[in-house]
Amino acid sequence: MPTTFQSKVAEGSKVSSKFVYVVASIAALSGLLFGYDTGVISGALDFMRNQFHLSPEGEGMVVSGVLFGATFSSMVSGRLTDRFGRKKVIFATAVLFGIGSLVTACAPSVELLVAGRVVLGLAIGVASFAAPLYISEMSPPANRGALVALNQLAITMGILLSYLVDYMFTESGNWHMMVALGAVPAALLGVGIVFLPESPRWLILNDKESLAQSVLKRIRDSQDVGAELDEIKAALSEEKGDWREFFAPHLRTALVVGIGLGMFQQFTGINTVIYYAPKIYEAAGMTSSSVKILATAGVGAVNVFMTIVSLFLIDRLGRRPLLIIGNIGMGVSLAALAGSFLLHAGSEQLKIVGIASTFIYVAFFAISLGPVFWIMIAEIYPLRIRGFAMSFATALSWLSNMIVSFSFPVLLDRFGAGATFAIYTLITLASLVFCWRIVPETKGLSLEQIERQERSGALH
Numbered sequence: 503m504p505t506t507f508q509s510k511v512a513e514g515s516k517v518s519s520k521f522v523y524v525v526a527s528i529a530a531l532s533g534l535l536f537g538y539d540t541g542v543i544s545g546a547l548d549f550m551r552n553q554f555h556l557s558p559e560g561e562g563m564v565v566s567g568v569l570f571g572a573t574f575s576s577m578v579s580g581r582l583t584d585r586f587g588r589k590k591v592i593f594a595t596a597v598l599f600g601i602g603s604l605v606t607a608c609a610p611s612v613e614l615l616v617a618g619r620v621v622l623g624l625a626i627g628v629a630s631f632a633a634p635l636y637i638s639e640m641s642p643p644a645n646r647g648a649l650v651a652l653n654q655l656a657i658t659m660g661i662l663l664s665y666l667v668d669y670m671f672t673e674s675g676n677w678h679m680m681v682a683l684g685a686v687p688a689a690l691l692g693v694g695i696v697f698l699p700e701s702p703r704w705l706i707l708n709d710k711e712s713l714a715q716s717v718l719k720r721i722r723d724s725q726d727v728g729a730e731l732d733e734i735k736a737a738l739s740e741e742k743g744d745w746r747e748f749f750a751p752h753l754r755t756a757l758v759v760g761i762g763l764g765m766f767q768q769f770t771g772i773n774t775v776i777y778y779a780p781k782i783y784e785a786a787g788m789t790s791s792s793v794k795i796l797a798t799a800g801v802g803a804v805n806v807f808m809t810i811v812s813l814f815l816i817d818r819l820g821r822r823p824l825l826i827i828g829n830i831g832m833g834v835s836l837a838a839l840a841g842s843f844l845l846h847a848g849s850e851q852l853k854i855v856g857i858a859s860t861f862i863y864v865a866f867f868a869i870s871l872g873p874v875f876w877i878m879i880a881e882i883y884p885l886r887i888r889g890f891a892m893s894f895a896t897a898l899s900w901l902s903n904m905i906v907s908f909s910f911p912v913l914l915d916r917f918g919a920g921a922t923f924a925i926y927t928l929i930t931l932a933s934l935v936f937c938w939r940i941v942p943e944t945k946g947l948s949l950e951q952i953e954r955q956e957r958s959g960a961l962h
Contacts, residue, residue, distance in 0.1 A: 528694040530656035532629035537660025545668020546677035562908040569904035571623020579628040580893025588636035596692035598625035607682035631896040638880035639701040647816035654873035662802030737950040764899030766933035771926035808868035828870020829934035835863035843920030
């Protein structure tokens with residue numbers, strides 16, 4: 503493609519209206535719900551266990567019900583977003599979030615409790631990739647990373663909010679209200695998404711060029727969007743439009759990166775901290791439920807703060823450097839946590855090391871694997887197969903999440919905290935090697951430029 507054409511696209515892509523920030527913020531409410539409904543279980547689980555007399559396996563089922571639903575829905579959500587559009591599918595997730603919250607809160611039995619969690623999982627599985635996909639396709643290259651990372655920020659804010667709500671209702675033990683309050687942001691998302699436009703890339707894909715042009719003018723705050731429009735159309739004309747292209751040789755790196763980052767994001771143990779932080783602190787010698795949940799809220803606050811930091815780094819430092827730095831920090835903190843348990847540190851020492859290690863671990867995750875996985879899978883796949891490819895990578899991520907979340911209480915019960923976190927330390931070392939050797943850099947490139955570099959073998 504001529505250099506002059508690329509320079510026009512790059513120049514035009516630096517311009518964006520304030521409206522694109524409104525779009526990203528409303529779509530990111532999906533992330534808030536994602537975070538709230540995954541995080542709220544950490545405080546509610548103790549009370550659910552007492553009411554329903556849950557075994558370690560039963561705890562795993564209640565927690566992983568969300569993950570089962572998310573794994574299933576993420577497998578089909580790519581086709582749904584490609585067929586019905588990004589906007590309509592996000593609206594549907596808002597409805598499911600509301601239904602799932604209320605069913606779970608009112609559940610009189612373990613079966614209905616798990617069923618409600620599965621419904622929430624169905625919503626989370628779709629929202630977890632539909633929102634970053636939608637934001638990515640609406641954003642200019644210059645700040646696409648930060649805008650997509652808003653979704654990750656919303657996830658961390660949802661987790662923190664769930665911890666605070668858990669703390670508020672700990673004294674009364676009212677886990678029903680902890681869960682039911684998730685219906686409030688679901689209603690806000692449902693109302694907000696109605697007023698947003700559809701993705702211009704999806705509109706072009708579905709032969710609605712004039713409407714796509716209107717949307718581009720609005721989100722770029724410019725009447726001169728012809729170069730960007732032409733670039734999108736040119737990229738589409740080069741694609742085969744077949745899901746089998748996902749496995750084509752020129753996309754082999756994209757395939758491996760999407761799968762690898764999704765699995766490492768989970769197998770490095772982040773959700774053992776998010777879901778089971780009170781249980782970790784109990785193993786470290788804390789006995790008070792309110793103190794455990796308050797310490798867990800501290801983890802949530804660190805997660806939010808460091809995700810905000812990532813917004814300023816992701817488009818400046820780049821995706822790959824953050825992954826490398828993050829994995830190093832995560833590995834060191836997990837090793838310290840495992841060592842403190844294996845060496846049977848004194849009670850007070852163990853409490854300090856336990857809290858400090860989880861805080862440091864979450865901080866490094868929040869600037870690396872947390873946001874970068876979602877950003878990269880929204881960037882590295884061609885438009886015609888983007889929905890399918892992202893749903894494939896997301897489904898494997900959720901499957902990994904389900905395996906980790908179901909197995910953690912069992913591993914903790916049978917092998918102890920030290921051995922369990924030693925395993926996560928070794929996996930984090932493997933993640934570091936993977937990010938160092940395999941993951942390419944995509945900062946500053948338009949989605950179409952990334953695709954052209956993949957076809958030419960120049961993306962590295």
